[in-house]
Amino acid sequence: MTVSPVTAPAVPVRPVAATPPRLEIRHLSRGFGGHAVVDDVSLRVMPGQVTCLLGPSGCGKTTTLRCVAGVDMQDSGEILVDGRLVCDTLFRVPPERRSIGLMFQDFALFPHMSVEGNVAFGLTGTRAEKRARVAALLERVDLGRYIDAWPHELSGGEQQRVALARALAPGPKVMLMDEPFSGLDNRLRDGIRDQTLEILKEEGAAVLLVTHEPDEAMRMADEIALMRGGRIVQQGAPYNVYNAPVDKAAAAFFSDVNVIRGTVRGALTDTPFGQFLAPGVPDGTEVEIVFRPQHVKIDFDRQGSGPLPTPRDGTPARGVVQRARFMGADSLVEFRMDHDGFVLKATVPNVFLPKPGTPLWLTIRRDRCFVFPVR
Ligand code: ATP
Numbered sequence: 001m002t003v004s005p006v007t008a009p010a011v012p013v014r015p016v017a018a019t020p021p022r023l024e025i026r027h028l029s030r031g032f033g034g035h036a037v038v039d040d041v042s043l044r045v046m047p048g049q050v051t052c053l054l055g056p057s058g059c060g061k062t063t064t065l066r067c068v069a070g071v072d073m074q075d076s077g078e079i080l081v082d083g084r085l086v087c088d089t090l091f092r093v094p095p096e097r098r099s100i101g102l103m104f105q106d107f108a109l110f111p112h113m114s115v116e117g118n119v120a121f122g123l124t125g126t127r128a129e130k131r132a133r134v135a136a137l138l139e140r141v142d143l144g145r146y147i148d149a150w151p152h153e154l155s156g157g158e159q160q161r162v163a164l165a166r167a168l169a170p171g172p173k174v175m176l177m178d179e180p181f182s183g184l185d186n187r188l189r190d191g192i193r194d195q196t197l198e199i200l201k202e203e204g205a206a207v208l209l210v211t212h213e214p215d216e217a218m219r220m221a222d223e224i225a226l227m228r229g230g231r232i233v234q235q236g237a238p239y240n241v242y243n244a245p246v247d248k249a250a251a252a253f254f255s256d257v258n259v260i261r262g263t264v265r266g267a268l269t270d271t272p273f274g275q276f277l278a279p280g281v282p283d284g285t286e287v288e289i290v291f292r293p294q295h296v297k298i299d300f301d302r303q304g305s306g307p308l309p310t311p312r313d314g315t316p317a318r319g320v321v322q323r324a325r326f327m328g329a330d331s332l333v334e335f336r337m338d339h340d341g342f343v344l345k346a347t348v349p350n351v352f353l354p355k356p357g358t359p360l361w362l363t364i365r366r367d368r369c370f371v372f373p374v375r
Helices: 061-069 115-119 127-140 156-168 186-203 214-220 238-243 248-254
Strands: 023-032 035-045 050-054 076-081 084-087 100-104 174-178 206-211 223-228 231-236 258-265 268-271 274-277 286-291 296-303 317-326 330-337 343-349 359-364 370-373
Touching (some): 035 223, 061 100, 100 156, 127 156, 186 214, 223 238
Parallel strands (some): 174 206
Antiparallel strands (some): 023 035, 076 084, 223 231, 258 268, 286 370
16 A cells, blocks of 8 residues: 655745834944944843943943934934834934833923923824823822922932833833932832833833943843943843853942852863863863852852862862951851862851851852853
């Protein structure tokens, strides 16, 4: 019997119309006095997505935002909103027609206008229509009862929420936020941040938020774009940027790090904690093994200089406690290691606060160590 081959029916392929990013920045560069402050930055932010431009002071975050807002002009590159060009080096839509909302740390409310006047500032329509929109927005930020109040009658946190309502009033497609929460005290900040995030998500705006605080970026962002010297050095979900840094500086931007140096021989490098793999790294290359203090494990059961414990997490190494500081939820312990006397930091739960001078054995989480060639 012959069996005829069964062929799957052809599935018609329908072209899928890809949604353009709500905000797209292509190869943006901006310099001052011949020095590139923003250097070939490209980014895409989808509706309802929050992207954080994160980096140290002076790395070009605000300049990027100013170009997108249209209050500064790039030297090269393009900016698109919903797939439509709003700015390149020849063509420029004025800031007020870009459908971009702004919220800056010092974006003060107009003191001579009531809360209603402030929020209605960018709105068109009849007085009744504007008041209805303002009232709805103020309800969203839990400030409905303050519609007729004056800015000076509000706390800092309340003023910030009015500023958010004002920025959202015209229904912008893109929200640009530059350190918007840094003027608020810590107690207020977390609550306002979470509320703001919730509202922005509901509105479906693409959010580009500038911050130099890694904690804020991790709390707020769907995606982090880590900037250094005008360039984006790494971009991705907070989990990935934190757990797979591209280099030592990227790792160190998020927390303290420990660094052990070694030289590669046969794709391996020797350390006090045993050998580490350095695949593809040529012999003789100096490398740095980088790991966070929370990935150091202290073996509190085995003290002193007794026999080596059985290695579970790689080879243990011995250090002597130099300093132990209570940090709230954790303790930060500094060790002087027997090997070469280098100092190693470990974060442990706060129930441990070992005395200076105590010798202890340490291991490190090998799966949380990063090996980078020294540049
Ligand atoms: P911060 O977190 O401190 O606000 P940032 O990352 O936002 O820093 P920018 O404000 O973009 O950095 O500034 C980047 C660099 O460009 C800085 O060295 C700054 O001095 C310089 N700069 C910004 N604007 C101008 C300007 N109008 N003229 C000259 N230099 C400028």
